[in-house]
Amino acid sequence: MIIKIYNAYIIDPFTGTEGIADILIENGIISRLILKPSALNLQHEKKPSALNFQHDIIEIDARELYVFPGLIDMHTHLREPGYEYKETIRTGTLAAVKGGFTSVCCMANTNPVNDNPEVTYYILAKAKEEGSCDVYPVGAITKRLKGEELSEMAMLRQAGCIAFSDDGMPVMNAMIMRRALEYSKAVDAPIISHCEDLFLSENGAMNEGKLSFYMGLKGIPKAAEEVMVARDIILCKHFRSPLHIAHVSTKGSVELIKRAKQEGVPVTAETCPHYFTLTEEAVRDYNTNAKVNPPLRTEQDIEAIKEALIEGVIDVIATDHAPHSLDDKNTPFQEAANGISGLETALALSLKLVHNKVLTLRQLIEKFTLNPSKILKINKSGIKEKAEADLIVVDINREWTVKKDEFASMGKNTPFEGWKLKGKVLMTVKGKKVFKMWQEDK
Ligand code: DOR
Numbered sequence: 286m287i288i289k290i291y292n293a294y295i296i297d298p299f300t301g302t303e304g305i306a307d308i309l310i311e312n313g314i315i316s317r318l319i320l321k322p323s324a325l326n327l328q329h330e331k332k333p334s335a336l337n338f339q340h341d342i343i344e345i346d347a348r349e350l351y352v353f354p355g356l357i358d359m360h361t362h363l364r365e366p367g368y369e370y371k372e373t374i375r376t377g378t379l380a381a382v383k384g385g386f387t388s389v390c391c392m393a394n395t396n397p398v399n400d401n402p403e404v405t406y407y408i409l410a411k412a413k414e415e416g417s418c419d420v421y422p423v424g425a426i427t428k429r430l431k432g433e434e435l436s437e438m439a440m441l442r443q444a445g446c447i448a449f450s451d452d453g454m455p456v457m458n459a460m461i462m463r464r465a466l467e468y469s470k471a472v473d474a475p476i477i478s479h480c481e482d483l484f485l486s487e488n489g490a491m492n493e494g495k496l497s498f499y500m501g502l503k504g505i506p507k508a509a510e511e512v513m514v515a516r517d518i519i520l521c522k523h524f525r526s527p528l529h530i531a532h533v534s535t536k537g538s539v540e541l542i543k544r545a546k547q548e549g550v551p552v553t554a555e556t557c558p559h560y561f562t563l564t565e566e567a568v569r570d571y572n573t574n575a576k577v578n579p580p581l582r583t584e585q586d587i588e589a590i591k592e593a594l595i596e597g598v599i600d601v602i603a604t605d606h607a608p609h610s611l612d613d614k615n616t617p618f619q620e621a622a623n624g625i626s627g628l629e630t631a632l633a634l635s636l637k638l639v640h641n642k643v644l645t646l647r648q649l650i651e652k653f654t655l656n657p658s659k660i661l662k663i664n665k666s667g668i669k670e671k672a673e674a675d676l677i678v679v680d681i682n683r684e685w686t687v688k689k690d691e692f693a694s695m696g697k698n699t700p701f702e703g704w705k706l707k708g709k710v711l712m713t714v715k716g717k718k719v720f721k722m723w724q725e726d727k
Contacts, residue, residue, distance in 0.1 A: 286341050286719060287311050290678065292321070293347035296647050297354055298655035299667025303647065308352065310674045313717035318670050343719070345712070347678060353650050354667055355387025355418070355675040355715060358628065359657040360452070360477070360531060360555060360603035363389070363420070366407060367396025372608040372695045374408065375415040380606070380628040380694035382720045385677045385710040387418045388663065389606075389628075393425035394453040400425035400436040402444035409445050418715050421447045421663065426465045426476065430454045435464055442472040447661050450477035452531055453578075455513055457483055463520050470526035475553075475660060477529045480513035480538070481579065490619045492565040492580040500571070502618060507586075510579050511537040518545040521552050529660055530554040532605050534579040536589035543598045553660050554593075555601035558634035559625055559700070561590045567700050573614040573621035575700035577607070591643050600656040602649075604631045608696020626689075626696030634701070636681055636708035646681070674714045683709040 288310040295306050302320070309317035358381065364372035372380075374391075381389045391408060393399035399408065405422045412420035424446030428434045430453065438449060449469055456462045456478070469476045486509040491497050493504025514530055518541055521528040530542060533556045545552045559575075564583055567575035575581060593599040607624025614621050632653070638644045644652075658665050666672040687704045689697040711723040 286717065287343070288714065288719065289342070289344045290347050290352060291345065293350055293352040293678065295352045295668055296650050297668045298647065298651045299354055299665050300669050302668060308668070310714060313674055315668065315670055315672050315674050318668065343721070345678065350711065351646070351679045351681055352668065353677050353679060354654045354665060355677055355713065356385045356632065356653040357388040357657040357663065358386045358604050358606065358631070359390045359601060359661060361389040361391050361606045361628065362394065362608065362624070363391040364608060365395060365411060366404065370610050371613070374411045374420065376693060376695045377606070377608070377628070378412065378417040378420065380692060382417045382713040382715065383693045383710065383722060384628040384630070385632045385679065385713060386628060387675050387713060387715045388421060389418060390421045390423050390447060390661065392423050392450060392452045394430060398425050398429050399423070399446070400428050400441070402440050405441055405444035405446055417718060417720065421661065423448045423450050423452070423477065425449065426451045426456055427461060432456050432458055432461060435461065435468065438465070438468045439472050442474055446474065447663065448475050448477050448529070450479065450531065452477060452479045455479050455481045455483060459516060459520065462517065463524060466520055466524045466526035466528065473662070475527040475529050477531050478513070478517045479531050480510050480517060482509045482512050485509035485512065490576065491568050492582050494565065494583070496565050496569065500569070505580050507535040507537055507582065510535055511541060514538045514541045518542070518550055518552055522548070522550045525551060527551045527553070532557050532560070532579060533590065533599060534560045534582050534586060536586045539589045539593040539598055543593065543596070546598060553600045554598065555603040556590050556594070556599050557603055557605045558627065558631050561587050561594070562634050562637065563700060571618045572700060573616065573618055574625070574698045576618065576621050576623055577625050578623035591638070594638065594644060594652065600652065600660065602631070602635050602652045603657070604628050606694070608694050609698045611697070614698050624698060625700060626692065626694050626698045628694060629692050630687055630699060630701050630706065632679070632710060633685070633706035633708040639681065640707055673716050675716070676714050677710050678712040679708065679710050681708045683707070685709050
């Protein structure tokens with residue numbers, strides 16, 4: 286297979302490359318990368334056909350298109366083993382490449398939990414056999430996610446886990462979290478903390494406030510997240526072990542993380558597209574597809590999260606792709622499963638920040654590539670000659686409408702159904718695997 290991409294605008298935070306280039310990919314390897322001195326020269330060049338797809342050659346006129354390194358999602362639920370009725374490694378990684386992700390980190394809340402090397406090996410073997418992209422397992426901090434006894438972190442690390450998290454559940458016991466931080470430092474893989482005080486959030490189904498009162502639902506106060514962010518930052522400060530805060534949803538959490546970073550505490554943080562595009566209003570009609578944990582918050586929180594993205598207080602945008610079956614969501618609101626199927630909408634939702642001039646395109650791409658790779662120490666060579674092709678071709682202006690039935694993911698649980706978004710991945714190349722998403726009439 287030969288892929289020729291002409292006149293693409295490359296933004297590659299790994300190599301620092303930014304500019305117009307032609308890229309030649311042969312059998313999964315970038316064999317030529319020719320950077321053009323100036324866009325002006327291109328006016329005179331012969332325009333190749335927009336699309337030539339024959340004899341194992343793909344030619345793309347990428348004028349006005351962008352090429353980025355394949356995105357990294359450091360927070361994905363692939364559900365396998367155990368919940369194959371929600372998602373499988375095959376369908377989840379297909380959803381990933383469709384959304385522009387060539388690397389996903391899969392959370393440990395499977396069945397059995399990824400708290401022992403057998404499960405890690407199983408995930409890696411399945412991913413090798415059936416996966417469309419790189420899969421990096423995240424090991425559980427505690428056995429069966431019970432928060433009571435540490436998992437065999439060293440063995441999990443050796444088996445291939447790149448981080449540790451009980452995501453979906455917090456580690457309530459501060460002593461256990463302390464030990465987890467110490468061990469994680471010893472095995473050189475960060476802790477990803479799901480910050481939630483279960484006593485404060487107990488039986489809550491949405492953000493606590495006037496709306497939850499009006500809807501007759503028990504709320505989850507922002508404090509449920511923030512007290513745990515504060516606790517974990519204090520532990521991180523004392524034991525100086527890298528800590529990553531998952532799915533930040535409140536202004537208060539942002540303020541705590543900002544102060545900690547100013548003090549030199551080795552903490553990093555992520556948020557997810559739904560926390561800067563939706564408020565609690567999305568659940569007003571008891572829409573279970575907008576039920577997520579932590580819950581959607583308020584305008585004030587969205588503004589703080591955007592500011593944190595600009596300032597670098599939040600390092601990463603992750604999807605928290607949490608696919609669920611129809612039965613899991615078609616229930617009374619209080620009983621519905623938490624989560625949003627996010628891999629296929631994340632980039633376009635996040636591009637809103639660029640279209641609305643909140644972030645530059647480069648800043649955005651850093652949050653999807655370089656920053657997660659640094660936190661997780663995933664070695665990526667970027668877009669350069671002799672490297673494996675791990676890149677995406679994106680039309681950041683192409684408009685499309687979210688249709689859950691067109692998702693590759695088995696999880697159709699999206700609150701964005703029918704939204705008109707701007708920004709579409711046209712092609713994902715991961716080594717010899719090529720996924721072409723454009724329409725032939727382009
Ligand atoms: O909404 C969520 N869904 N939040 C989590 O922390 C877990 C996730 C899941 O596993 O469904």
